[in-house]
Amino acid sequence: MPTATALMPPDIDFDSKEPWAADSELIIPVESTQVLIHESAAILGAQAFLNIARLPYTVKERKNATEISPNHKLPVLRCGAYVVSELEGIVQLAQAKGVTLSDYLNASEKADLRAYMSLVHNVLGNALLFFAWNDNDVYENYTKFRAGAAYNYPLRVIMPWHTRRKVLTQLKTLNWTERTSEEVYHEVETCLTALSERLGELDFFFGESPTELDALVFGYLFTMITTPLPNRQLGNLVKHSPNLVKFCQHVEKEYFSQSI
Amino acid sequence: MAGPEEEMKLHIWAGAWGLPSIDPDSLQCLANIRFAGVPVKIIECNNPWKSPVGRIPFLKVGSQCMQSPNDISAYLRSRNFSADYGLSSVECAETLAYMEFIWDTLQIAYQYFGWVHQSNFDDVMRPFIGKRLPWVYKMWYPEKIRKRAVGVITSVYSDAEGQPESVERYITQKTQSCIKLLAEKLGSREFFMGKSSPTTIDSVVFSYLSFFWKVPLAHNPVKEFIKTTPTLENYLARILNRYFPVGPRKIEGQISSTRLVYGMDGEVIGSDDSTEYPLSHKIFAIVFTSALMIWYGYRNQIVRLPRSEPNIAQEDDDEYWE
Numbered sequence: 001m002p003t004a005t006a007l008m009p010p011d012i013d014f015d016s017k018e019p020w021a022a023d024s025e026l027i028i029p030v031e032s033t034q035v036l037i038h039e040s041a042a043i044l045g046a047q048a049f050l051n052i053a054r055l056p057y058t059v060k061e062r063k064n065a066t067e068i069s070p071n072h073k074l075p076v077l078r079c080g081a082y083v084v085s086e087l088e089g090i091v092q093l094a095q096a097k098g099v100t101l102s103d104y105l106n107a108s109e110k111a112d113l114r115a116y117m118s119l120v121h122n123v124l125g126n127a128l129l130f131f132a133w134n135d136n137d138v139y140e141n142y143t144k145f146r147a148g149a150a151y152n153y154p155l156r157v158i159m160p161w162h163t164r165r166k167v168l169t170q171l172k173t174l175n176w177t178e179r180t181s182e183e184v185y186h187e188v189e190t191c192l193t194a195l196s197e198r199l200g201e202l203d204f205f206f207g208e209s210p211t212e213l214d215a216l217v218f219g220y221l222f223t224m225i226t227t228p229l230p231n232r233q234l235g236n237l238v239k240h241s242p243n244l245v246k247f248c249q250h251v252e253k254e255y256f257s258q259s260i
Numbered sequence: 261m262a263g264p265e266e267e268m269k270l271h272i273w274a275g276a277w278g279l280p281s282i283d284p285d286s287l288q289c290l291a292n293i294r295f296a297g298v299p300v301k302i303i304e305c306n307n308p309w310k311s312p313v314g315r316i317p318f319l320k321v322g323s324q325c326m327q328s329p330n331d332i333s334a335y336l337r338s339r340n341f342s343a344d345y346g347l348s349s350v351e352c353a354e355t356l357a358y359m360e361f362i363w364d365t366l367q368i369a370y371q372y373f374g375w376v377h378q379s380n381f382d383d384v385m386r387p388f389i390g391k392r393l394p395w396v397y398k399m400w401y402p403e404k405i406r407k408r409a410v411g412v413i414t415s416v417y418s419d420a421e422g423q424p425e426s427v428e429r430y431i432t433q434k435t436q437s438c439i440k441l442l443a444e445k446l447g448s449r450e451f452f453m454g455k456s457s458p459t460t461i462d463s464v465v466f467s468y469l470s471f472f473w474k475v476p477l478a479h480n481p482v483k484e485f486i487k488t489t490p491t492l493e494n495y496l497a498r499i500l501n502r503y504f505p506v507g508p509r510k511i512e513g514q515i516s517s518t519r520l521v522y523g524m525d526g527e528v529i530g531s532d533d534s535t536e537y538p539l540s541h542k543i544f545a546i547v548f549t550s551a552l553m554i555w556y557g558y559r560n561q562i563v564r565l566p567r568s569e570p571n572i573a574q575e576d577d578d579e580y581w582e
Contacts, residue, residue, distance in 0.1 A: 071418055107444035112354065114441055115361035122360045173411035175328075194353035 014082065014096035021080035024057040026050070028075045029065045033149045037227050038128035043075045045087050045219025051255040052210050053099050063150040087219075091212050102211045109206060113213050116198065116205065120213075123191040124220045127184050130176055131234070133167045189237055196241035203250060210251070218251045266322040268298070270332075271305035273316050274392050277474045280504050282388065284370055284467040286317040288329045291463035294503045295343035298336055306392035308401060333460065343459045351453050355461045358452070365438035366468035368416060369482055372431050373472070375409035380477045436485050439469075443489045450498065458499060466499050 028043050029035050035043070050057050057077070062068060069076045069085040076085045077093070084093050094100065102113055132143045147160040171177050176184070195217060204210045205217070221244055224234045238244055270293065272286035281287045281304075293300050300319075305311075311318050311327070318327045319335065326335045336342060344352060374385055381402075389405070390398045410421075417427050442465060451458045452465065472482040473496055486492055557563035 073418075107441070108447065111441035111445040112357070114438075115354070115357035118361040118364045119357040122363065169411070170415040173408065173415045190356065194356045197349045197353040198357075200350075 014093060018080055018097070020055050020094070020097045020099060022056050024055070024077060024079040025060045026057050026075055026077050027060050027062050027065050027068055029150070030061045030063060034063070034146055036143060036146055037132050037223060038125060039074045040227065041124070041128060041220045041223040042073070042086060043219070044223055045216045046075050046077070046090055048218045048251060048255060049087060049090060049094075049101075049212055049215035052215055053094060053101055055094060055099060087212065087216055101209070101215075102206075104209070105206055105211070113206070113211060116195070116213050117216055119191060119194065120216050120220060123187055124224075126171065126174065126176055127188045127234075128220075128223075129167055130171060130179075130184050131181075133164050134171060134177060135181065139164065185233060185237065188234065189240075192237055192241055192244065196244050199243050199247060201243065204247075210255075214247075214251065218248060222248050222252065268300045269303055269320045270300050271303045271311065271316055271318050271320065273389075274304050274306050276388065277476065278500070279470055279474045281317075282471065282475055283316070284367075284471050285329055287470065288463050288467035289317050289319070289332050291458075291466055291499070291503065292329065292333050292336070292343065292460060293341075295458045295460075295463060296336065296341045298339075298341040306389075307394050308397060309394065329463075343457065343463070346455055346457075347453055347459060355453070355459065358461050359464050361438070362464050362468060364416075365434050366465075368413065369431055369435040370468055370471055371409040371412045372428070373477060373480060373482065374475075375406045376413055377428075377477075377479055380479055381406060383478050384475065432481050435482050439482070439485045439489055439492065443491045446491055446495060448491075450495075458503075462499065466496060470496050470500065 026043075026046065029039065031040075047059075057079075065074060065076055066072050068083070070083060071085055073085050076083060077090050079093060079097075082093060084090055091100075102110060105113060131138055133139060143164075144160045147163055148156040151159055168177060179187075199205055204214050206213070221238050224238050225245070225248065226235070238248075270289060272281045272290060273283035275281040279287065280290055290302065293302075305316060308314050308316060312325045313327045315327055317329075317332070318325055319332045321335075324335075326332045333342070344355065347355070373380055375381055386402045389402050393401055413427065414421060417430065446452060450456065452461045453459045458466075469486060469492065472480060473486050473493070477483075486496070554563065558565070
């Protein structure tokens, strides 16, 4: 069974002859007890993409979703013989199957799309990781219990500690642990301002119809607004840009009302 | 806060092969400064000991010290020096987005092909940086940079150590598509943001691409991609010629460093004061070491001075004749 990891260049390895499997499964951790804020953003982004592209899928909650994932990142999508993870993997798989949301863009817009996706992924993704694992308050009251929820006693204590160490090393190499919370808020604010400027008064980032960037941004912003973290500042930062809030409401109404 | 009259000094890594510095971060700071026309003294500094944070490049103004290209350009902006004043707010947003995009693609490729790739590291980067570092640092500093680069790669691709081939393939592919996208974004314009002068985004793209373009790495697929994209190659040459003129003549204008002189390919021409010592030093060294050696030989009786020999001969003669 060919299992493509997220590291394989997809256009070489994906077999595009088969259409999108109707029984595709989006595998996520148990939402009520396990999911962390950054995972929830990634899952919502992937769901938004699949909904926008009108690709059929069912959501499966699995305690060991992280272990199923080829690169330990979430969410995981099983489509026919392939297992891919994260929005990027899913977008590439869909493209190999002939489904794409960004075909109507010209070359320079395609470059912009990649650039803004990097921006959202790097800034908002790392900021959420930072708040979930580096902020002591959030870690003690929220992250620790959710990260250990899938395991029994000794592992319940060891696994959150182990994952925290791993995440902090990763943030450290990217120079994020040297920053204070205020600096990270500032970073997030700059990123949100950039997105707000780009969006302007448009419905979607590239005009009439949504692309994968819209799915990614929706995933992050909606999670930041709705997740009840001990510090609510992240949600408030989004609310400073009315056009981003309007964008979230629009996407939710348009693409999430009937399917979920 | 340092007063505006204090001189700004930018310390950067050494340059070679036609580049004023081979470190993309240094190059980015340097380009930013040239684009914005900031009066800064450039100092080629290969000694991390001199940096308050242990990293190069850094900008020193009085007692203040800024490190990392972003902090430096934020400081310069606070002093009203920026190349981005002509940009609209959407273009500023775009600049931010492209900087992250470059980080994700070209920066990763730089870490991989410059430092993680074994033969590139052993044959080019390590000798280059090792030759220029001060004595104690050259024992461990290159390894430190390499370790950090491995950390960056593994933080992006968690199983990087398990499957090096697919990581390299993946990075190469991402870089290729990045270069293609950048070329399309640039189109027929002179600079990325379309105006007659370059902006911050140009400094970022230029710094990473020119590393691959000029540094003779043994294994360098990125250079092939640049070579096959004439738009970008012309763009790099344009910036290099216009803002970093090459040759044995000194760079004129606001950058008043006498050390920033480098050859077209290969070695630095003018900044070799680290290896070229004055004659008096050489003579002193020769005299000093020979004096020390002679003294040592004399003390240990390896060398005997011929002072007592005539006496002995005379005594022998006397005995003989008696």
